[in-house]
Amino acid sequence: MNAATETLHFVRNEQVEAAPPPRLVRGPLAWMRENLFSSIPNALLTLATIYLLYVIVPPVLRFFILDAVWVGVDRDACRAETVGRPVGACWAFVADKINYFIYGSYPIPERWRVDVFFVLLAIGVAWMLWLNAPRRGLGAIYFFVVLPILSVLLLAGFKPLSLPPVQTSLWGGVLVTIVVSAVGIVFSLPFGVLLALGRRSKLPIVRLFSVVFIEFVRGVPLITVLFMANTMLPLFLSEGVTIDRLMRPLVGVALFASAYMAEVVRGGLQAMPKGQYEGAMALGLSYPRMMYFIILPQALRIVIPGIVNTFIGLFKDTTLVAIVGIFDLIRTIEASRVDPNWATPTTSLTGYAFAAVFYFLCCWGMSRYSLGVERRLAAGQKR
Amino acid sequence: MKKALVTIAIGLAASVAATAASAQATLNAVKQRGTLQCGANPSLAGFGVPDAQGNWTGLDVEFCRAISAAIFNDPNKVRFIPLSAKDRFTALQSGEIDVLVRNSTATMSRDTSLGLDFPAINYFDGQGFMVRKTLGVASAKELSGASVCTQQGTTTELNLADFFRANNLKYEVVAFATADETFKAYDAGRCDAFTTDASGLYAERLKATNPDDHIVLPEIISKEPLGPVVRHADNQWGDIVRWTHFAMLNAEELGITKANVDQMLKSDNPEIKRLLGTEGKYGEAIGLTNDWAYRIIKHVGNYGESFERNVGQGSRLKIQRGQNALWTKGGLQYGLPVR
Amino acid sequence: MASAANQAPAKASLFYDPKVRGIFFQAILVLVIGFLFYEAITNAVSNLRAAGIASGFGFLTNPAGFDINQQLIPYSSSGSTYREAFVVGLLNTLLVAVIGIFFATILGFIVGIARLSTNWIVAKVSMVYVEIVRNLPLLLQLFFWYNAVLAPLPSPRQSINFGAGFYLNNRGLSLPKPILNDTAWLIPFAFLAGIVLTLLFRAWARRVQEATGRQYPVGLVGLGAILGLPIVIWLVLAAIGGTNPITFDIPEQQRFNLRGGMQVFPEFVALLLGLVTYTAGFIAEVVRAGILAVSRGQTEASYALGLKPSHTLRLVIVPQAMRVIIPPLTSQYLNLTKNSSLAVAIGYPDLVQVFMGTVLNQTGQAVEVVAITMAVYLTISLITSAIMNIYNRRVAIVER
Secondary structure, three states: OOHHHHHHOOOOOOOOOOOOOOOOOOHHHHHHHHHOOOOHHHHHHHHHHHHHHHHHHHHHHHHHHHOOEOOOOOHHHHOHHHHOOOOOOEHHHHHHHHHHHHHEOOOHHHHHHHHHHHHHHHHHHHHHHOOOOOOHHHHHHHHHHHHHHHHHHHHHOEHHHOEOOOOHHHEOHHHHHHHHHHHHHHHHHHHHHHHHHHHOOOOHHHHHHHHHHHHHHHHOOHHHHHHHHHHOHHHHOOOOOOOOOOHHHHHHHHHHHHHHHHHHHHHHHHHOOHHHHHHHHHOOOOHHHHHHHHHHHHHHHHOHHHHHHHHHHHHHHHHHHHOOOOOEHHHHHHHHOOOHHHOOOOHHHHHHHHHHHHHHHHHHHHHHHHHHHHHHHHHHHHO | OHHHHHHHHHHHHHHHOOOOOOOOOHHHHHHHHOOEEEEEOOOEOOOEEEOOOOOEEOHHHHHHHHHHHHHHOOOOOEEEEEOOOOOHHHHHHOOOOOEEEEEEEOOHHHHHHEOEEOOOOOEEEOEEEEEEHHHOOOOHHHOOOEEEEEEOOOHHHHHHHHHHHHOOOOEEEEEEOOHHHHHHHHHOOOOOEEEEEHHHHHHHHOOOOOHHHEEEOOOOOOOEEEEEEEEOOOHHHHHHHHHHHHHHHHHHHOOOOOOOHHHHOOOOOHHHHHHHOOOOOHHHHOOOOOOHHHHHHHHOOOHHHHHHHHOOOOOOOOOOOHHHOEHHHOOOEOOOOOO | OHHHHOOOOOOOOHHHOHHHHHHHHHHHHHHHHHHHHHHHHHHHHHHHHHHOEOOOOHHHHOEOOOOOOOOOOOOOOOOOEHHHHHHHHHHHHHHHHHHHHHHHHHHHHHHHHHHOOOOHHHHHHHHHHHHHHHOOOHHHHHHHHHHHHHOOOOOHHHOEEEEOOEEEEOOEEEEOEEEEOOOOOHHHHHHHHHHHHHHHHHHHHHHHHHHHOOOOOHHHHHHHHHHHHHHHHHHHHHHHHOOOOEEEEOOEEOOOOEEOOEEEOHHHHHHHHHHHHHHHHHHHHHHHHHHHHOOHHHHHHHHHOOOOHHHHHHHHHHHHHHHHHHHHHHHHHHHHHHHHHHHHHOOOOOHHHHHHHHHHHHHOOHHHHHHHHHHHHHHHHHHHHHHHHHHHHHHOOOOO
8 A cells, every 4th residue: 555545545533414404304494384384275274273363362362461450459450441451351359259269158267177178188189199109098998988077077067176067058169169079079989880880780670770870860961960959859858857958969969970980980891801700700709809809990990081081071060050059169250240349341251261260270180180091001001 | 789788878867867847846946956047048238148258138137137036035046048049949848948038029829839928028029120221211111122131930030021911012031040140141231121129129230330320210010029938837937937027017116226125125105015025925925935026126126227227228229118118107017016 | 798608609508699699689779769769759749748839740731921032932921831831942952952963063073183184283273172172161161152242242222234134233143034925835845855856866876976987066966956946946936926935024123122033142142152162172082083093004095096185084084983983972962962951051041941940930840840851851862872873883884
């Protein structure tokens, strides 16, 4: 090898920077071209959608934030004539009524009891929903046995602990919304499991009873069940026996939710491979033991998303108790929006917007959770 | 099996709970319970409305307090149960409440086929209309073609139909389940006219965005005798409710007020003596103590005081006594004599 | 009992015989339920008697005495009975349910397909719509629509006039009402005949296409038949009779309101909007799941065959997805029908509002009224499920 060739020899030691891709293959422009303007109809669709957003989003933003009134003591703060500009949501109204929205007419010195109830419930819910939580068996006992008893003692009053009684007609707002949904879930899950087992039972009468109950309840609107609970239940009890006014819709909601829960659980039972049943029977397990140790733990696990979805439905349906005169969140808003102190054109919408935000956060959170569980379960299946 | 157990338990509970309480024993039940259960209107200013702390006020509410005072010598042993127009009678029929004081109209069908009794009329009312001033209407007869907001499940709904039919006027009815919804829809412009009992019109007008924009038309299209309601079966209880009202009327007629009732105890007027129980045993005859009327007046006051405080000049409603003046002043309120 | 049962001995006593135990449990169940029913009924009877409340269904023939604003059959406070009030309420429920199902299906399919669109912004907007609508209580949405629909509209004196007798104000939409003469029934008849003709033509065209490959413009012919026939009949009738067979009662402005014509009430509009947008959110999810259930290979294969995306969707994907979609779609339809009972919250005179509301209050006969109302909804549910089951069986894949 001579020196000339050696000097001409060229080996690049470091990599050349890659040339940037053509502008229309990568980057925001290309992305837009691919995802928004890939064809003429698509482009038109995109433009139409953008126009739709232009029509909807700015007024909503203006209502919720830009034109909203945040502080004030009465309606003068929220009227366009007195403020001198267009007024959106009157959040001052919500701020003024927030305690009523949360506690209803629950006596003020006793409201700490409601707060404690919320905390206890939150612990129970977290324990049940967190799939890796320690001692979930204990959690179930806490949620389905301890919590209901504690809550009743706490909210309704218990003399030995010097908790003065608070009549249910004073309960209201978010408290009632939560109580109704909590009773719904606590009662409907066990009863729904029983109904689902009954529907798949080999005993004809048990099956018949379950089918009739489930199909009947699923065939009628909740509002008729609530009306029935309100007007007919008292007639069916013997004279002198009365049921608390809050208790009646609770019974209605619980029965109603049970039927829907039963169908969800039945889906889980049907999805169990036959081998699981056969295996359990081959081991000589009795029916209750087979169900308790083998089938239900697996079946309930795969229907968690379904259960959560049913619960979301239940949570939304609790608003119907407002129609039969129970002061849940919706009803407290309905009662507050006619307050002459806050009579402005946007008061009603503000109240509804507040309720919408509350319900959306709760329901959306639950549906995210159920999606997460679904994905996790799907991952397990794919393995 | 679990289900079987659960159902058995429910059945047992139901049958154990089935300890019969006689229809005659409302008073005993109330005494035993220690509170009077009173069905009230939760949203009618002047008649029955709770504030944010759950303190109830109103003419009807004070009537319940008067019964409580007569029985317990304490006007606060009342539990108010908020009822809508739709479920008020069921609540009474089922025994959930002892007395319903919720501006309910006494009618023949309610008296006879619903198993109810109307022992007294504590407010003589009639149905009227409210319209916007800008409409330029001076009489209900000019309302042809109007749309009218009303509350369903009330006599109002029926009277409305009768009025427009009798006058051969066309109209469009929009019925809502609660008074609040009804008025809000009217206020929002859904209807030209809003109809309910005249007293209710004044109370609801306060809730309008601009109360001064609305006027109440002069026509009264129906008789609405409003009063407390009890179950049909228990006459003793009906007597207590009736005489509570008459005691308040007689007190007003005799000039006994909350303030002077203690001095009146020393009065020589035999009528006052009989009413306040210093003479005769009229209270015991209805199962109460002889100073029952004294207790009512001491804790609540006479009818006139209660009226002025809640719906009259002492209130925001500023309703005239009118038909509800004492018979001695040309009204219809006539307390039967205690004798 | 349960702890001893798992030993399952060969020579079990009667106590451990599953059959005997089965009968035993069922007997207990029957006894308990029978007892509960007996208790409830005897209590109800004695309570009603003690309270002096009338019972039985005789009240249905009593005069109603109240008015209802939206009525599909002639009804008035004078002379009409509670039974007629019941029918008015039932028809109003069915009206809003049928129209609601129609629009909810269209909107639901559009949104469901849009969620799977390759167009990013369309997919995202559809997703946001579905999330919002599904996660808010229907009652709240109804309140919103009722206030949103009502509030911005002008009072009757400032009605928005669209011309030709169409007016919009906060009492609703007024439009001309067609009044049919005695021969005019031929026109809707011609319309139906046009539909039948179109169906026949389509079947024939399809057979020809399968045999020869020739295509006919079914759509155009159908349009011509369905619209053309009634117009021809109309013209013929007008020519023969010398007068227009259909005249219109055009709304006129009056002191308070518009008089005459037909009126669409804001309560109806709000209820319809609420039900349609709410149910469409659920239908969209059903449709999306159905389409995702069709394997990707089907799309690829049809593209490979040269089908346009729109044809792929219409001819390949949707027919297969329908099998998955139909059962949950049915339950959405039933939900919409049941949810229409929320009308009571915004004053639309549906079955629940008229019957369970006003009639129950005026008569006090809770047991009868509630039983009738529930029976109606139950019947609607059972009939719909039965029809849908038949349809479902027809479209189900024939397993080989």
